[in-house]
Every structure is written in structure tokens, then in C-alpha cells.
Amino acid sequence: MGGLTMSDDFDAIIIGAGMSGMYQLLRLRQLGMRVRVFETGTGVGGTWYWNRYPGARFDSESYSYGFSFSPELLQEWSWSEHFAPQPETLRYLNHVADRFDLRRDIQFNSRVASAVYREATRDWAVTLDDGSVHAARFLITAVGPLSAATLPNIEGRDSFQGQSFHTYYWPHEPVDFVGKRVAVIGTGATGVQTIQEVAKTAAQLTVFQRRPNWCAPLHNRPITDEEQVQIKASYPDIFRRCEETFACFLHTGDPRGTFEVTAEVREAFLERLYSEPGFGIWVGLFRDMLIDPAANAIVSDFIARKIRSRVKDQAVAEKLIPTDHGFGTRRVPLETRYYEVYNQPNVTLVDIKETPIERITPSGIRTSNADYAFDIIVFATGFDALTGSFDRIDIRGEGGVTLKQKWSGGAQTLMGMLVEGFPNLLMLLGPHTALGNIPRSIEYNVDWVSRLLAFMQQHGQRHVAARPEAVAAWMTHVMECGEGLLSNQVDSWFTGVNSNVEGKQTRVIARYSGSAPDYRAWCERIAADGYPELVLD
Known part of the structure; x- marks a missing residue:
């Protein structure tokens, strides 16, 4: 040795x-x-130990997310929200570690x-x-x-003299955005959650969007005392439901085909899913919406109309609507007033397909057409x-x-x-x-x-x-299961593609x-x- x-x-x-x-x-x-x-x-805590960025929370219902192996644990722990935030989840996992020594x-x-x-x-x-x-x-x-975690291959990345961090390696001490000029690079699930929170207090937030993602509302809220009693009485049914569904969520797909119903029925169905909490709008769609391009175009158009209705500046709205993939073919971020952020005077969206980032400077970020000064740069640039x-x-x-x-x-x-x-x-x-x-x-x-x-x-x-x-x-x-899925025809972490990692530019069936x-x-x-x-x- x-x-x-x-x-x-x-x-x-x-x-x-x-x-x-x-x-x-x-x-x-x-x-x-x-x-x-x-x-x-x-x-x-793993994920919940590292990811301390503002707004971090899961988008599975809390009571479907915790451990199910111990009836005693289920009864003694009470989740405060339908979709718990990171600090609460970390407290839960520390409680589990203590309880079982x-x-x-x-x-x-x-x-x-x-x-x-x-x-x-x-x-x-x-x-x-x-x-x-x-x-x-x-x-x-x-x-x-x-x-x-992966950082983008941007020249001068380490030269920035302000604070900078990847969302995964968020500092353990609080980061104060009040009065600060902040950049967030990336608009995936992590970026969306971060942007929503930073926009509340930053003097100026500039979002550098590499590629827009289709997002849908989370509809989170506190769990009432009555709901708490009901949840604790229903755990066997909750976990049985998770065992039965396609992806272990409380939601599962609709057996109908998109074109088996009228346009009015389709619209009402999508409106209902859009108004409900959680991943129903993604995993509860008509059975063909994630495999048939024509069916997928229906739901994509529906979500695009929602984005246009929520963002006042239609030029900005169009930049937030994906054109290179259909709804649900990449990981769908769930959001809370994310699109409304872009109506705020302190928030600017920069499309780096139009004006690429050329380098990070000691004072900020230089794109092909402008220099931006920042106090903080957040890399919401995902994972290998x-x-x-x-x-x-x-x-x-x-x-x-x-x-x-x-x-x-x-x-x-x-x-x-x-x-x-x-x-x-x-x-x-x-x-x-x-x-x-x-x-x-x-x-x-x-x-x-x-x-x-x-x-x-x-x-x-x-x-x-x-x-x-x-x-x-x-x-x-595995290959047979992936045949015909629109998601396997798109570059994403589902297909093992990461532009920031050498040798990870080719699609593979990684899931x-x-x-x-x-x-x-x-x-x-x-x-x-x-x-x-x-x-x-």
C-alpha cells in the first residue's frame, strides 16, 4: 500500500x-x-446539506417525500408546508440522524x-x-x-473580485442581496428558485439566460392543522399511491389521448392542471403529450400563452418561451411568481444566445455588446x-x-x-x-x-x-423504454448532455x-x- x-x-x-x-x-x-x-x-443531508441557495425547496409534496419506513417517524414529524423549503428538509434529515443514532x-x-x-x-x-x-x-x-456541480467554461471566471458561488456550494452563512447588483447565470430549476428570491431585495438583478425552460406554478402554501391530522391518518394511502403511479408522485397521467377530446375539453383540462399544486401539469398530462409532437404542441402553446399573459413586455416574454424543445421534454421547474419577476424595474433579462458572454471581468461580466458591473455572481449552471x-x-x-x-x-x-x-x-x-x-x-x-x-x-x-x-x-x-419519447430527442441532463463537461456533448440513454x-x-x-x-x- x-x-x-x-x-x-x-x-x-x-x-x-x-x-x-x-x-x-x-x-x-x-x-x-x-x-x-x-x-x-x-x-x-446530501442535496439538502449542500443546496442552501435562497428559494431551494422540493417540488414533490412534502408528505410524499419523507422516509416511509418508520410509522413512528411519520407520526412525530409535521411538515409546515405542502412543498417544504431546504432549511426544514435539512432539519428533518438531522432529526432522522438523531432518532436512529x-x-x-x-x-x-x-x-x-x-x-x-x-x-x-x-x-x-x-x-x-x-x-x-x-x-x-x-x-x-x-x-x-x-x-x-458544474461551472461554465467562461474566460476569466476566477478573476471576479466580488462574491461568486455555484448554487450547490452556497455559503453556510446568509448572503445579503439588499442594495447589491447581482447576476444569475442559468434559468434551470435551481436558477428559477434563486431568481424569485433574489429579485425581492437586490438593487439590480440581471439574469443571463442560456436557454429558456418551460416553467409552471408550484402553488405552495402552509399545511393547516386540519390537513396535518388528515395527512398523518392517510400515510398508508399516500405511499400506496406513490407505488402505483408512473414516477412515484401523487400525480399520474391521464389515459385519454389529446385528440380524443374536443378543444374545449383540452383547454379546461390544462387549465385545471395549471391551477393545481405540484407536478400534475407535467406528469398528469394526456397519455400522448410527451410522445406525439402534435399533442405536445398543444400543451406547449398553452404554457406559452400563460407566459405571455404573465409578462408585460412581450419582447421579454418571447425570450422566456423555449423554441428548441417542447413542454415537459426537459425537467420542468416549478415556480412561484417567477415570470412576474421580469415585470419588476430592478430585473433585466439578457439572452446570451443573442449577446453571448465573452468573459467574466474583475468587476463583472462582459457580453458581446455591453459591460455589466456586479457585486455578486451566482452560477445556477447545474450538474454533470x-x-x-x-x-x-x-x-x-x-x-x-x-x-x-x-x-x-x-x-x-x-x-x-x-x-x-x-x-x-x-x-x-x-x-x-x-x-x-x-x-x-x-x-x-x-x-x-x-x-x-x-x-x-x-x-x-x-x-x-x-x-x-x-x-x-x-x-x-432501457433502450426500448426510451423509444419514441420526445425527451430523448432533446439535449438535457436526462440524456447525459452537459456543455460544461468535456466529452458530455453526445446524447446517451442515461436514465x-x-x-x-x-x-x-x-x-x-x-x-x-x-x-x-x-x-x-
Whole structure:
């Protein structure tokens, strides 16, 4: 080991102490395993630890988002809003960590630099940034699909002398915008939430839009005392509903076709969805609106008319309406008076397709036609999604092959949880798992992995690997699920495209596009048959 000391071995090492890592730790403890979690941050929470930008909140209903595994936890925790803000979600996850005494097995301030599978000892050697090396039979990644933040490739980016930060790395201390000249680069889900809040107090907010996104109203509000009682009495029904729907949300698609109903019925249907809270306007559409271009044009036109009605300056409104993709084919940001922000005298929209950013200067931003002075620059420029968080760790399997090499032409997995040639590596929310309402996917993945490890314990097995023919069959299924989807014809993190990351300019199928029930059925069949798709010994 090159003179490095080897720590005591563990049965399993988990990378990350977000929702996946926390729940997986709890389940492995129940199996009697010796577990260590390595977490880069100073606290638990993952996404909700890092993303402290103003306006951060989830857009799944709070009561459908929290953990479902503990009836006691469900009854003792009360969400304050239908869509909880980041500080409340972080308090919740700290409450979970306290309640189940999770911190004693978590090592904070510990970034995993590399993880190497050692064929001689059939275990994983995990090296931290500080040079310490730790060994475990199983390596479980809980690194999250949206945790590798990316900054834009803009000349002079580090020369700016004011405050600047990516939304993911938001400072832990409050940032004051009062009287400040602020730039926000990016108008994805994160940018939209940030812009709404910054516009309330900044002296001047300039939004640099790389490409507009279709946004829809969140319709958030506090949960009343009466609703709280009803929610706590309804948890079994709530989670049963999440299990049944396509993407584990409380909303699911309408079985009718767009052109099976009259124009009046269509309009009334879309008006109803637009006025309701949450993702219904995205995942509750007519069955063909995300696969048929003509049907998609109907909903896109509807949302475009809403934007024009909410933004007073029609030239600005047109800049906010996407022309390169239809509604719902990229991630739909949910907003609260986002479009009205552009009616404020302190807010300016700069379309950087028209006037590109040439460089960041010590005092601000230079575009092709103007120099702007700023006190604060916010980069709402997203993530190297799905595979990026894996790419940032040097993970090496059999024969010293890196995971990045293995996935150079696009990720290949078995159910998003195993990779051929990487024995005893188990991934939570890896590429090709059923995303959607993320905690529902997390709990399923963790439970499936835990059942596999329990099965191996019962049969005296210490080694698990994915069979190549099983990976091939799964990937064929993944490709078939993606056929005909308009979203797979668009550049977005859904299709693994990120203009800020070298080698991520080509579309790949990086996610599972089928329904969550179909995904679970595939996983359950493998488990029920005794895991024939896996080599267990």
C-alpha cells in the first residue's frame, strides 16, 4: 500500500450521507454488518446539506417525500408546508440522524478519492483525500444523481473580485442581496428558485439566460392543522399511491389521448392542471403529450400563452418561451411568481444566445455588446448529472479498468445498481434506476440491496457480480423504454448532455424512462428467482 496504513476492515463502506446513505446505513446495521459512511460535508443531508441557495425547496409534496419506513417517524414529524423549503428538509434529515443514532458510523469531512477492487483479497480499498485507506468487502455508492456541480467554461471566471458561488456550494452563512447588483447565470430549476428570491431585495438583478425552460406554478402554501391530522391518518394511502403511479408522485397521467377530446375539453383540462399544486401539469398530462409532437404542441402553446399573459413586455416574454424543445421534454421547474419577476424595474433579462458572454471581468461580466458591473455572481449552471458524481471518484474494477473507461460510450448497468466487472459494488440511484420522486426510488433501491445482502448472508456468499448477458438484457429493456419519447430527442441532463463537461456533448440513454412499477417488477423478478442474473459465491 505504498507505506499507507490500512484501517480496520468493514463489511461495507457507503459513500455519501444523504438520504440514500443514511437509510442504507440503518438497513445494514439491522443485518449486523460493520459499516462506515464517508461524507464530504460536515453534516448529513446530501442535496439538502449542500443546496442552501435562497428559494431551494422540493417540488414533490412534502408528505410524499419523507422516509416511509418508520410509522413512528411519520407520526412525530409535521411538515409546515405542502412543498417544504431546504432549511426544514435539512432539519428533518438531522432529526432522522438523531432518532436512529446514525452519526456514530459516519465520518464527516471525508472525501473519497479512489476505490479499487482488489482481486487477490476480493474486497475494496477506499482511499480518502487525506491519504488514509480503508478496506471493505462491499462498496455502496450513495453519491446522488445531481451532486457533481458544474461551472461554465467562461474566460476569466476566477478573476471576479466580488462574491461568486455555484448554487450547490452556497455559503453556510446568509448572503445579503439588499442594495447589491447581482447576476444569475442559468434559468434551470435551481436558477428559477434563486431568481424569485433574489429579485425581492437586490438593487439590480440581471439574469443571463442560456436557454429558456418551460416553467409552471408550484402553488405552495402552509399545511393547516386540519390537513396535518388528515395527512398523518392517510400515510398508508399516500405511499400506496406513490407505488402505483408512473414516477412515484401523487400525480399520474391521464389515459385519454389529446385528440380524443374536443378543444374545449383540452383547454379546461390544462387549465385545471395549471391551477393545481405540484407536478400534475407535467406528469398528469394526456397519455400522448410527451410522445406525439402534435399533442405536445398543444400543451406547449398553452404554457406559452400563460407566459405571455404573465409578462408585460412581450419582447421579454418571447425570450422566456423555449423554441428548441417542447413542454415537459426537459425537467420542468416549478415556480412561484417567477415570470412576474421580469415585470419588476430592478430585473433585466439578457439572452446570451443573442449577446453571448465573452468573459467574466474583475468587476463583472462582459457580453458581446455591453459591460455589466456586479457585486455578486451566482452560477445556477447545474450538474454533470447521473454519471458525473461517479466520474469524480477514481473507481477501478477487475483488471484495473476504471468506471469512467467502462462508461466512456455511455453507462451500462444492471437495474442501475450493478456494473459488470465491478464485483461487490452496489449503487443507489445509479444510472438507469427509476427516478421521479427520489426518496421513493431511494427506499426501493436500499431495500433491494439489503435483501440481496441478507440472501447472501443466509447462503454464506461473500461475492456478487453482474452477469454480462443480464446487463445486455437490461440495457435492451432501457433502450426500448426510451423509444419514441420526445425527451430523448432533446439535449438535457436526462440524456447525459452537459456543455460544461468535456466529452458530455453526445446524447446517451442515461436514465430509465419506463415506469417505476415496471422497474420494480424487473427487480422483483430477479430477487424472486434467487438472483440468477448475478454470480453469487
